[in-house]
Amino acid sequence: xxxxxxxxGAPTAGRLSEQAYEHVRRGILSGDYPIGSVVSDREIAEExxxxxxxxxxxxxxxxxxxxxxxxxxxxxxxRGFTAEHRGEVLEIREALERIAVAHACxxxxxxxxxxxxxxxxxxxxxxEAGDETQFIDLDEDFHLMIASGAGxxxxxxxxxxxxxxxxxMRLGTRRHEGHLFRVLAEHEAIVDAxxxxxxxxxxxxxxxxxxxxxxxxxxxxxxxxxxx
Numbered sequence: 001x002x003x004x005x006x007x008x009g010a011p012t013a014g015r016l017s018e019q020a021y022e023h024v025r026r027g028i029l030s031g032d033y034p035i036g037s038v039v040s041d042r043e044i045a046e047e048x049x050x051x052x053x054x055x056x057x058x059x060x061x062x063x064x065x066x067x068x069x070x071x072x073x074x075x076x077x078x079r080g081f082t083a084e085h086r087g088e089v090l091e092i093r094e095a096l097e098r099i100a101v102a103h104a105c106x107x108x109x110x111x112x113x114x115x116x117x118x119x120x121x122x123x124x125x126x127x128e129a130g131d132e133t134q135f136i137d138l139d140e141d142f143h144l145m146i147a148s149g150a151g152x153x154x155x156x157x158x159x160x161x162x163x164x165x166x167x168x169m170r171l172g173t174r175r176h177e178g179h180l181f182r183v184l185a186e187h188e189a190i191v192d193a194x195x196x197x198x199x200x201x202x203x204x205x206x207x208x209x210x211x212x213x214x215x216x217x218x219x220x221x222x223x224x225x226x227x228x
Contacts, residue, residue: 016054021061023048028067028078029167035080039068067164081169089165094210096159097143101190101206103150105199112149116191119145123187127180135180142187186212
């Protein structure tokens, strides 16, 4: 828990930095700060009513995570993703999630698989309501639940960081009608295989899932143009 100062319980610099971090990160991942836009410590400090010091600390952390990068004028800008970087992120994600799924097949308690079923139910409700934002949140949580349920807490933390890249790369992508239900069906196939303890089938279901059009993310602004 963060400490507070003795004068009126005012937030410490660490608490303010955390507040600024969450504010900017949420803005990046929701598209409020578009790719390539400058993120100004002065403007954010004024917006949040704090000094620039905790904001700079927050921006430094976001740069370390890869969500921000130095622009041409040495200003911090929201990172863009080339087709090569997209491919790299997908390859890393698949390698990590294969570890999670393999361990889950062998070691995940049935109670944790039941929680995945609950997640599938919530995903279906979000899909039926057409709530893509809620569905994406549940989608990301679903993958983290597999790693956590298999007892791989370190892996879950790494996937949490990678989650920011995946969310950012999704911005601006075009999706086909009914894609939420297709993703849901892919999630169901993974859980069915986990429940059967069929590692080979579970890994195939995961690979099929990550290599659908929704996850290769080839329709973003930096993606290569399709040829006829």
